Amino acid sequence: MVLAARTPGDEAVTTPRVLDVSGLPAYDISSRSPLWLGQLLMCLIEGSLFLILIAMYFYLRLSVDVWPPPGVQLPNLILPTLALIPLIASCAGSYLASEAAKMNDRRGMLVGMALNLVLAIVFLVLRTVEWYGLNFTWKADVHGSIVWSILFLHTYDVVADLIMTTVLVVLVASGRYGEKQRLGVHVDSVLWYFLVAIWLPLYAVVYWGSHVVGAPQ
Amino acid sequence: MNPVLETAERNEPFGNLEPEAIDKTWRDERGLKGWLSVTTHQAIGKRYIVTAFMFLLLGGLEALLMRLQLSSPENTFLGPGRYNQLFTVHGTTMMFLFAVPVMEGMGVYFVPLMLGTRNVAFPRLNAFGYWMYLAGGLLFYGAALTNTAPDAGWFAYPPLSGPQYSPGKGVDVWAQMITFTEISALCVAVELIATILRMRAPGMSLNRMPLFCWGMLVQSFMVLFAMPAVMVASTVMLLNDRTIGTHFVNPAEGGDPLLYQHIFWFFGHPEVYIIFIPALGMVSAIMEGSTRRGVFGYPAVVLSLVANAFVAFGLWVHHMFATGLPQIGEAYFTAASMMIAITSGVIIFCWIATLWTGRIHLTAALHFVFGFIVIFVLGGMTGVMLASVPLNLQAHDSYFVVGHFHYVLIGGALFPLFGAFHYWFPKFTGRMIDERLGKIAFWILFFGFNLTFFPMHIVGLNGMTRRIYTYPEIVGWQNMNLLATAGAFTILLGGIVFIANVLTSRKSGAPAGNDPWEAGTLEWATSSPPANYNFVHLPFINSRYPLWAGKADRGFVTGMRSDRREVLVTSVLDAEPHHRYVLPGSTIWPFVTAAGLSVGLVGSIFAFSGYFVASALGMIGVIGWFWPREPLEMKP
Numbered sequence: 001m002v003l004a005a006r007t008p009g010d011e012a013v014t015t016p017r018v019l020d021v022s023g024l025p026a027y028d029i030s031s032r033s034p035l036w037l038g039q040l041l042m043c044l045i046e047g048s049l050f051l052i053l054i055a056m057y058f059y060l061r062l063s064v065d066v067w068p069p070p071g072v073q074l075p076n077l078i079l080p081t082l083a084l085i086p087l088i089a090s091c092a093g094s095y096l097a098s099e100a101a102k103m104n105d106r107r108g109m110l111v112g113m114a115l116n117l118v119l120a121i122v123f124l125v126l127r128t129v130e131w132y133g134l135n136f137t138w139k140a141d142v143h144g145s146i147v148w149s150i151l152f153l154h155t156y157d158v159v160a161d162l163i164m165t166t167v168l169v170v171l172v173a174s175g176r177y178g179e180k181q182r183l184g185v186h187v188d189s190v191l192w193y194f195l196v197a198i199w200l201p202l203y204a205v206v207y208w209g210s211h212v213v214g215a216p217q
Numbered sequence: 218m219n220p221v222l223e224t225a226e227r228n229e230p231f232g233n234l235e236p237e238a239i240d241k242t243w244r245d246e247r248g249l250k251g252w253l254s255v256t257t258h259q260a261i262g263k264r265y266i267v268t269a270f271m272f273l274l275l276g277g278l279e280a281l282l283m284r285l286q287l288s289s290p291e292n293t294f295l296g297p298g299r300y301n302q303l304f305t306v307h308g309t310t311m312m313f314l315f316a317v318p319v320m321e322g323m324g325v326y327f328v329p330l331m332l333g334t335r336n337v338a339f340p341r342l343n344a345f346g347y348w349m350y351l352a353g354g355l356l357f358y359g360a361a362l363t364n365t366a367p368d369a370g371w372f373a374y375p376p377l378s379g380p381q382y383s384p385g386k387g388v389d390v391w392a393q394m395i396t397f398t399e400i401s402a403l404c405v406a407v408e409l410i411a412t413i414l415r416m417r418a419p420g421m422s423l424n425r426m427p428l429f430c431w432g433m434l435v436q437s438f439m440v441l442f443a444m445p446a447v448m449v450a451s452t453v454m455l456l457n458d459r460t461i462g463t464h465f466v467n468p469a470e471g472g473d474p475l476l477y478q479h480i481f482w483f484f485g486h487p488e489v490y491i492i493f494i495p496a497l498g499m500v501s502a503i504m505e506g507s508t509r510r511g512v513f514g515y516p517a518v519v520l521s522l523v524a525n526a527f528v529a530f531g532l533w534v535h536h537m538f539a540t541g542l543p544q545i546g547e548a549y550f551t552a553a554s555m556m557i558a559i560t561s562g563v564i565i566f567c568w569i570a571t572l573w574t575g576r577i578h579l580t581a582a583l584h585f586v587f588g589f590i591v592i593f594v595l596g597g598m599t600g601v602m603l604a605s606v607p608l609n610l611q612a613h614d615s616y617f618v619v620g621h622f623h624y625v626l627i628g629g630a631l632f633p634l635f636g637a638f639h640y641w642f643p644k645f646t647g648r649m650i651d652e653r654l655g656k657i658a659f660w661i662l663f664f665g666f667n668l669t670f671f672p673m674h675i676v677g678l679n680g681m682t683r684r685i686y687t688y689p690e691i692v693g694w695q696n697m698n699l700l701a702t703a704g705a706f707t708i709l710l711g712g713i714v715f716i717a718n719v720l721t722s723r724k725s726g727a728p729a730g731n732d733p734w735e736a737g738t739l740e741w742a743t744s745s746p747p748a749n750y751n752f753v754h755l756p757f758i759n760s761r762y763p764l765w766a767g768k769a770d771r772g773f774v775t776g777m778r779s780d781r782r783e784v785l786v787t788s789v790l791d792a793e794p795h796h797r798y799v800l801p802g803s804t805i806w807p808f809v810t811a812a813g814l815s816v817g818l819v820g821s822i823f824a825f826s827g828y829f830v831a832s833a834l835g836m837i838g839v840i841g842w843f844w845p846r847e848p849l850e851m852k853p
Binding site: 018020021022023024026028032033034035037038042044045046048052053056059060063064069138139140141142143144145148149156160164167171176177178179180184 | 338339342403406407408410411412414415416419441442444445446448449453457461462463464465467470471472473476479480483757768769771772773774775776777783785786788794795796797798799832836839840843845848849850
């Protein structure tokens with residue numbers, strides 16, 4: 001499809017008065033879809049939210065001498081670091097599913113999403129164990145408030161995305177899907193990559209923060 | 218040449234074929250369920266605008282009550298508690314329930330028309346955003362009318378707004394109302410960016426896009442980065458401190474009230490530009506329609522809009538000069554605050570050049586533009602003054618500041634909005650608005666505005682602080698305050714003339730036709746008011762002002778299906794057609810989702826578990842919203 005030539009000084013060039021688009025595809029499962037862009041923008045919103053929380057962490061850290069406050073145990077680093085392995089690996093599932101969605105490969109979509117779900121659930125189990133290991137709550141002091149806020153909001157987003165993915169699995173498995181739902185599978189992976197990627201700085205702040213920028217009493 | 222097309226050309230510049238089939242596809246259902254299911258951008262845009270004007274009236278009445286109280290010294294018309302509630306509700310209403318939503322509404326209505334497409338990219342999200350906004354407004358006024366109005370100011374600084382000094386539910390309602398309106402603003406921002414970047418008419422490369430769309434694009438990106446900050450401030454920090462015992466603003470446990478101010482103003486300053494940048498787009502559109510030429514220096518205007526948005530994120534500390542921040546920081550923010558006068562100045566000079574070289578058609582809309590330039594330049598001058606730390610420290614929290622920000626907000630947003638309303642009235646209603654009454658309304662509003670807010674600068678420099686509910690006679694502020702009160706009632710009179718003009722012109726104005734101003738952009742290429750699908754044939758353009766170009770330089774798109782809601786997706790920079798895209802049909806699910814979320818979010822004011830209710834109901838709504846409908850496959 002060629003539009004009017006956009007050469008310099010093209011004012012005099014006459015253009016076809018009718019542009020026939022009947023030959024264009026009726027759907028496109030790729031980053032050119034408006035839905036993909038919409039999902040990216042949603043990630044930008046959540047990204048701003050988390051970056052503000054990170055900024056708050058350091059602001060609060062700088063306004064006190066002792067960090068974390070007295071009585072707070074430094075978090076264990078082993079478990080959260082191990083938990084990164086299934087989390088990052090789960091992106092492979094997302095990628096498989098999103099590529100399979102482009103090719104309308106039902107089995108590929110199901111395998112990819114299932115892999116994503118299983119690894120993400122392993123991650124969530126480890127997250128829960130870590131969480132129970134903390135010896136403070138949001139009520140203890142402002143360190144507790146910011147750490148719990150970050151953990152809660154990220155976990156909330158992860159759970160929400162997993163529910164969405166589960167719905168997509170149900171739709172694809174039951175055969176109740178068309179281009180729109182395939183586009184949904186493709187776009188769902190964008191959100192998952194984002195949630196994994198944003199966890200890396202959040203993990204560094206929540207777990208390494210008090211080790212690296214902390215100061216004992 | 219095809220004879221059918223030739224005939225069509227006379228009726229509509231972009232062709233006129235088989236409207237019946239397409240009308241059937243894009244029509245909304247009738248009845249209550251149909252009304253709740255509407256996803257047409259025009260209907261949603263109008264709902265935003267009408268709802269926002271209702272809140273403008275309420276906010277205005279609150280202002281009148283405050284002016285009555287201040288009209289004489291030691292007045293007992295209102296007590297201090299009631300007065301605190303009034304200024305809080307007034308500020309909150311004007312910022313969150315009027316100014317931002319009305320700009321979003323104008324964007325939702327006009328952006329798809331100006332881009333030459335049929336709807337926004339996410340019509341259901343659009344409907345959902347409106348319902349969230351309405352629910353937030355109802356929550357806020359429901360609480361205010363049952364005597365739980367917040368009273369800690371529209372920015373609710375802790376510790377005053379904290380659990381210790383603001384018992385009761387007023388501040389909680391304030392904090393959660395923010396969530397509702399910000400969700401709504403974010404929905405509109407996302408859908409407008411996607412629409413602007415992906416659904417422009419073929420040939421409308423970014424450098425041919427109308428300036429109003431540029432304004433909405435820039436504003437939408439600002440919303441994406443600014444609104445999360447206010448949600449962090451109002452819910453994560455303030456509301457959680459108040460309801461579940463976090464310590465973000467509690468200095469006893471390491472929290473810091475100043476951090477709240479930083480986060481709030483990181484949103485709050487861009488907020489001013491979120492309101493102002495669409496207004497700049499409106500002014501540009503009015504100028505083009507009233508001078509019959511394109512805005513002078515289009516690239517300079519676009520670059521200034523973008524630069525304004527960037528600089529706006531580096532200004533927030535000038536709201537906090539009195540908090541004792543390090544001097545180096547203050548110097549930086551002073552410089553940045555003055556810098557924004559440069560980019561704003563570029564735009565003003567481009568407009569002056571446009572007026573100078575255009576054929577001016579002195580419409581009521583252009584009156585409002587002139588009023589805007591005068592008032593906004595005055596407000597900008599006091600802005601440059603306040604950017605300087607020594608003056609700022611003297612004037613801090615005085616009526617000088619109140620005068621300044623009403624000059625920039627009313628001058629910078631409300632006058633352009635009223636102008637735009639007069640300019641686009643024919644498009645909304647199909648009828649012309651009465652020009653003479655419009656000009657009368659303008660002169661009353663312009664006079665009343667200056668009478669109200671100019672004396673505030675003087676009384677502020679004389680030492681009157683903002684937010685006091687009365688003052689003793691001996692300080693001598695009486696005359697200026699009386700003048701301001703007289704001005705406020707003059708504004709009311711202007712408002713009544715405006716409303717009367719709208720109501721009568723709507724019924725009995727002269728029929729407008731497609732393009733009464735002989736303007737050049739695409740919203741004038743279709744009928745007034747436009748059909749649900751905007752254009753029978755999507756336009757295809759080859760210049761910045763297609764309606765001013767010769768017939769050879771525009772055309773229309775064929776080959777779109779009329780039996781489903783198809784739009785054309787084009788490339789980001791050059792708007793080359795890429796694929797067709799089917800928009801979802803109208804459905805009640807966005808309303809159901811918004812209702813479920815609202816119930817939960819209202820509950821969260823009382824207990825944190827409300828969030829879980831909101832999530833569960835919201836998730837059910839979203840699943841219903843996305844549940845596949847037949848036919849599943851979208852074969853071309």
